[in-house]
Amino acid sequence: MKPEIRKIVSFEEETFIEGFKAAETPVRMFAVAAVIKNPWAGRYVENLRPEVLAYGPILGEILTNKISAMAGGATNIEAFGKAAVVGQNGEIEHASALIHTLHFGNIFREAVQAKSFLSFTNTRGPANAPIMIPMMDKDDGGRRSHYLTLQFNISDAPGPDEVVVVLGAATGGRPHHRIGDRYQELKELGHDVENPAAV
Template sequence: MQASNGVGAHIEIRKLSLYREETLTEAGRPPARPAFRASVAAVVSNPWVGTPATTDLSAAAIAMAPRLAKVLTDKLIQALGGVDAIEAFGKAAIVGTAGEIEHGGALIHTPYFGNLVREFLAGESIICFADARADAGETLVVPLWHKEHAATRSHYQTVSARVPDAPRADEIVVIAAASTGPRPHPRIGDRTTDPAVTAQKLEEVRS
């Protein structure tokens, strides 16, 4: 698949992998709110393989990251029923063994990816993330939280992403993930209403 970011640069996406799940029962009961979780992974060639650790990564990141953000979020939106249905999001990258962990960061930890994922999914929160360097087939657990209110603890959850034949040594797997709702039975309160807890206060309780 050839993709252009609109400024003359092209990237080749070897494969797109979509994972989608719905929990039908948890602890013997249906979820309080039915929710779908999904991840979309794009397998791309690593343009920095073989370059020294001093290499400036910005040019290739600017060329690749915006298009990846668009392709991945389009697939998420389609899989989860529209932008308005999505409540939580996350991002991740798995770098093949010939690359640096920084190569994955160049594609997901800059405004050229993160800001656009946030915009395309109508979010406001900083996007939580995971990254790793691994052989093909590695499973990465991608953390999610609420796309507008990061302190909403009910939406702290994860979704797994795995591409059986990627990343090859010279590839990067770039992932966007999302959920349409909270964990099945959230009941541990919220950060905005938590009491002030300190070690000193806990010591006083124990004494």
């Protein structure tokens, strides 16, 4: 059982000037998307696991290899995220199923040697729907400089019976980040930095 991939779409942007000021180092953000046939479209399926187990490693490997190459190597990736958009004949659960599995996401996490979890969106939409990929630092979820969102769209996807599965990455944080990290505010509020839920 393999995913039926209609096409792979790559997107890249490089920011040289942000907020009327040149970036010291241009920030590059990337996305790679697989447009696949939704194996559950148009019907309710109780057990999604067979397709998840079959599709996850294949899509994870293809997209990880492509996005790593776009970045000039996985070690150049500092921030990362994932997304899925299911077409109108599918459920949000279908989008979720394909990206919220270690059989998909851990391939990317291991390639970039990440400690953080992959931030995500899972939505439903028509062709040309916005694809939003929230990102965070691969090693430090509290490092606000790397809270980024990459947005793009594919003019003919997802079709009603398709799912778009996406990985996103960035080579750095926002060019002029100056809002600090979570840790200083946790201290100001009297929270234990190592255990933020404790007061």
